[in-house]
Amino acid sequence: MGNTTGKRIARSHTTAIALASELALMLDASGVVTKVMLGVITARSGCKTEKIIINHDQFNLRLTIQQPPTKQELYVSAPDRISVAALIVTWSKQKNIECIVRTNE
Numbered sequence: 001m002g003n004t005t006g007k008r009i010a011r012s013h014t015t016a017i018a019l020a021s022e023l024a025l026m027l028d029a030s031g032v033v034t035k036v037m038l039g040v041i042t043a044r045s046g047c048k049t050e051k052i053i054i055n056h057d058q059f060n061l062r063l064t065i066q067q068p069p070t071k072q073e074l075y076v077s078a079p080d081r082i083s084v085a086a087l088i089v090t091w092s093k094q095k096n097i098e099c100i101v102r103t104n105e
Contacts, residue, residue, distance in 0.1 A: 009036045017041055019050055019097070020065040020072040026091055027076060032084055039073030047071060051098045054085050061085065 009028050016024060016038050024036045044066060053064040061081050063074040078084045085101055092099035 009038070015041065017065065017067050017070050017072050019052075019067040020074055023052070023063070023065060023088070023091070024074060027084070027087075030087060032080065032087060033076050033078040035075075035077040037075040039075065041070055041072045043069060044071040049098060051100070052088060052092050054088060054099065054101045056081060056085075056103045063088070 009024055020038065024038065027033045027036050047066045047068045047070070049066070049068070051064075051066040053066070055062040055064070059077070061076040061078070061084060063076060065072050065074060076084060089099050089101065
């Protein structure tokens, strides 16, 4: 765990697990997001593998980052959420990390 900061990363909460930090920094550098907010880190004993779950909320993307033995949520604002989700899926494939996309439809 460590502090994560960037131009588009909200400064109210900067502590992140390694995988969430790496993803947030990638999104910040991509220029396709307007804001990334780091959520609270929680223990997750049932988490066995690294995984990213993308949920389409009403206005944002809510990312659940699972990295044993913890998980963290990231909230991402962007004008084109579908492009951001595609970027995350491509990035996770390159890193050999499972990525699940869920929509509210």
